[in-house]
Amino acid sequence: MNAQPTVFIVDDDDSVRRALQRLARSVGLNVETFGGAQEFINSYDSSRPGCLVLDVRMPGLSGLDLQEELKLRGFTIPIVFITGHGDVPMSVRAMKGGAVDFISKPFNDQTLLDAIQHAQAKDQESRKEQAALGDILGRVDRLTPREREVFALVVCGKLNKQIAHQLGTSEKTVKVHRARVMQKMKAESLADLVLLAQAVGLCKPKVQSE
Amino acid sequence: MKNRRRVRKTPSAGPTIESNRGDRGPTHPALREVQMELPADALADRLPEQATPHDRERAEVELRRLTAIVRNVTDAVIIQTFDGGILAWNRGAELMYGYAEEEAVGMNIRDIIPPRVHQKAAALSDRIASGEAVGSFETRRLTKDGRTINVWVTATTLTDASGRPEAIATTERDITQLKEAEETIRVQQSEIAHFGRVHAMGEFAAALAHELNQPLCAIGVNARAAQRMIDAEEPLDELQDALGDILQDVERAGRVVQGIRDQLQKCEPEFSTLNINAVVGGIAPIAEALGRNDNTGIRFILGDGLGPVQGDRIQLQQVLLNLIRNGVEAMPDTEPDLRILIVETTKSNGDEVQVCVRDHGQGLRDSVAERMFEPFFSTKQDGMGMGLAICSSIIQAHGGRLWATQNADAGCTVQFSLPCYPEANVP
Numbered sequence A: 001m002n003a004q005p006t007v008f009i010v011d012d013d014d015s016v017r018r019a020l021q022r023l024a025r026s027v028g029l030n031v032e033t034f035g036g037a038q039e040f041i042n043s044y045d046s047s048r049p050g051c052l053v054l055d056v057r058m059p060g061l062s063g064l065d066l067q068e069e070l071k072l073r074g075f076t077i078p079i080v081f082i083t084g085h086g087d088v089p090m091s092v093r094a095m096k097g098g099a100v101d102f103i104s105k106p107f108n109d110q111t112l113l114d115a116i117q118h119a120q121a122k123d124q125e126s127r128k129e130q131a132a133l134g135d136i137l138g139r140v141d142r143l144t145p146r147e148r149e150v151f152a153l154v155v156c157g158k159l160n161k162q163i164a165h166q167l168g169t170s171e172k173t174v175k176v177h178r179a180r181v182m183q184k185m186k187a188e189s190l191a192d193l194v195l196l197a198q199a200v201g202l203c204k205p206k207v208q209s210e
Numbered sequence B: 001m002k003n004r005r006r007v008r009k010t011p012s013a014g015p016t017i018e019s020n021r022g023d024r025g026p027t028h029p030a031l032r033e034v035q036m037e038l039p040a041d042a043l044a045d046r047l048p049e050q051a052t053p054h055d056r057e058r059a060e061v062e063l064r065r066l067t068a069i070v071r072n073v074t075d076a077v078i079i080q081t082f083d084g085g086i087l088a089w090n091r092g093a094e095l096m097y098g099y100a101e102e103e104a105v106g107m108n109i110r111d112i113i114p115p116r117v118h119q120k121a122a123a124l125s126d127r128i129a130s131g132e133a134v135g136s137f138e139t140r141r142l143t144k145d146g147r148t149i150n151v152w153v154t155a156t157t158l159t160d161a162s163g164r165p166e167a168i169a170t171t172e173r174d175i176t177q178l179k180e181a182e183e184t185i186r187v188q189q190s191e192i193a194h195f196g197r198v199h200a201m202g203e204f205a206a207a208l209a210h211e212l213n214q215p216l217c218a219i220g221v222n223a224r225a226a227q228r229m230i231d232a233e234e235p236l237d238e239l240q241d242a243l244g245d246i247l248q249d250v251e252r253a254g255r256v257v258q259g260i261r262d263q264l265q266k267c268e269p270e271f272s273t274l275n276i277n278a279v280v281g282g283i284a285p286i287a288e289a290l291g292r293n294d295n296t297g298i299r300f301i302l303g304d305g306l307g308p309v310q311g312d313r314i315q316l317q318q319v320l321l322n323l324i325r326n327g328v329e330a331m332p333d334t335e336p337d338l339r340i341l342i343v344e345t346t347k348s349n350g351d352e353v354q355v356c357v358r359d360h361g362q363g364l365r366d367s368v369a370e371r372m373f374e375p376f377f378s379t380k381q382d383g384m385g386m387g388l389a390i391c392s393s394i395i396q397a398h399g400g401r402l403w404a405t406q407n408a409d410a411g412c413t414v415q416f417s418l419p420c421y422p423e424a425n426v427p
C-alpha cells in the first residue's frame, strides 16, 4: 500500500516507449513499460499505486478500449492519454471515460511530467479515499442490526421519540443505541455521523438538506 | 499466260520468286536483268531425278501457290544479295516503302535504311552470309517520302542447290503504328498510375503526419531526457543510448519521407531487376502508418529464396499500398484483436513470386467480387473505385496476374503473381 508509485507506460511504438521511459527515469520515477494494451491488462495488479500513460492509437486493443476494459473491471488507475493531432473525437471519448489528462504529440517534456505527477497525486488521493471508505464500512459492519436501523433514522434527522415510535421501543432504549452508534462509528457529533453516512451512501445529502 | 513467261537461264539457279507482272504495264529496262520469274527448270534441282511429270506438276503448283501468297501479303518481302542489291520486291514492300517494284529492284537495301543504322545492317548481313540464323529483330527503315518507320524483320538465308548461302530473304512488317499506340498506352498508363499515387498520398496524409510525428516525438523526448541526464551527471553510456535512439528515429522519419517522395514522383516507369521482398520492405513505413491510423496491425511474412522479378519498383509499391489500404478499410467492424493484415511473399509455380494481402474483414460478396476490378466500381462512401483498376493495369504491364479470393475463415485475400527472370535472361 505504501509502495512507491509506478508509471505504467503502454505504447506500441518501441522508440516512443523507450523515450518516455528514459524521460520518466531521468526524473527518478519508477517505470514499467508495455508494448500493448492486452499485455498490460494481463499483468496489471490494481493494488499497486501509480498512473497509466497510454497511447490512444494502437493496433489491436486501442487506448480507448483499454480504458473501457479497466473501467469494466472496476479499476480506477488515472490515465494520461497521449494523442496525435486530429484525434479530437477520440479525445472527447477518452475525457468522458474519465481520463485525467491529454497530451498531444509532439509535447513538451515538462507538460508530460506535470501530467504524470498530477495523475499520481490523484491516484494517491483516491487510494486514501478508498482506504477511508473501507475504514468507515468496517465500522458500519460492527453495528448490530438494531444499531444500524437507529443509525439510518438518526442521520435522516429523526428525533429519538420518533425513532422509538417507529421501531416500537422506548425512547430510553433508542438513546442507548444511539450512544453506541456514535461510539462505534467514532463520531463526535451528529454532523460527523451524517458525513460518515453520506460517505457510505446511507443517505443522500441533497434530499437531506431539504 | 504461258507465252508471257520468259524462261531465262542464270548461271546459278538463284533465288526464285514468281513475278506475275503481265497486267502491270511495261517492264522497266533495268529490271529485265534481274527479272525473276519461275524458270522452267526452277524445280529441277529440288526434285529427285526419278520425279515423274506428275510430281513435277504438283511441285510447281505448290510453288506457285506460295509465291502468290508472298506477293499478296501486306508484309514486305524483299530478297537481296549479300551486298544489299535488291533482287525482289513484293507488293507489300511497294506499299510500305513507296518504291514501285521497277524502281526498287536494282536499288540497294541501304537506300531504305537510315544512315545511322547502316553499320549495324551491314554487320547483320555478314552474319547471315556466314550462315548464322539471326531470326527476327526490330529496326528502322526509310520510306521513299522520307519517313522513318519501325519494322519487325524476319530474315532467312536462301541457299543455292549446293547449300551455299546466296541471298537474304526478309519479311518486314510496319510496326510504327503499333509502337505509337503502345507508347500512348504506356504514357497514359503511367499518368493514371501517377495520378492514383498522388490521390492515395492525399488520402494517407493524416496517417502519414501521425507516422512522422512518432519519431519526432521520440526524438524530442529523448533529447530532453539526455539534457536531464547531463544535468544529473548520469553515466555516459546512458547518454549514448539516448543519442543512438535519436539517430535511429531520424533515419526512421527519413524512410517515411522517402516513401512519400517515391510515390509522389512523376516519372516514366523504369523496369529493373528487383527483389520482391525489398520492394515490400520499402513501403513498410507507410503501410504501418496506415495500419496504426485504424488500429490495425500489419504483419509481413517474407519468403526465402524468391527469384528476381522485372518491374518498376514504385508502381509495384503502389499496387501493394492500394491492396493494403483496401484491406485496412475492410476491417472497421472486425474484433480489435483480429484486426491484422498479413502481407506475404511466396514462391509459386516454381518460377513465379506471389504477393498476398490477407485481411480479416467483411470479405467479398459475389456482386462485389465480379466487379471489384472495374474502374470506378466502389462500395465505399467516398471511394473513387480506381484503386484496383490501376493495380490491374500495372500488374498486367508487368506480365503478371492479380486476383482476389475469399478466405475460409473471414475476409479475403487479394494477391498478384509476377514471373521471375534469372538475371541472365531478362527479356
Ligand SMILES: Nc1ncnc2c1ncn2[C@@H]1O[C@H](COP(=O)(O)OP(=O)(O)OP(=O)(O)O)[C@@H](O)[C@H]1O
Pocket: B322, B326, B327, B330, B359, B361, B362, B363, B364, B368, B372, B373, B377, B378, B379, B380, B382, B383, B384, B385, B386, B387, B388, B389, B412, B414
Ligand atoms: N480487401 C477487400 N475486402 C472487401 N472488399 C474489397 C477489398 N478490396 C476491394 N474491395 C471492394 O472492391 C471495391 C473496389 O476497390 P478499389 O480499391 O478499386 O476502390 P475503392 O477502395 O472503393 O476506392 P479507391 O479508389 O479510393 O481505392 C471496393 O469498394 C470494395 O467494395
Ligand SMILES: [Mg+2]
Pocket: B322, B325, B326, B387, B388
Ligand atoms: Mg481502394
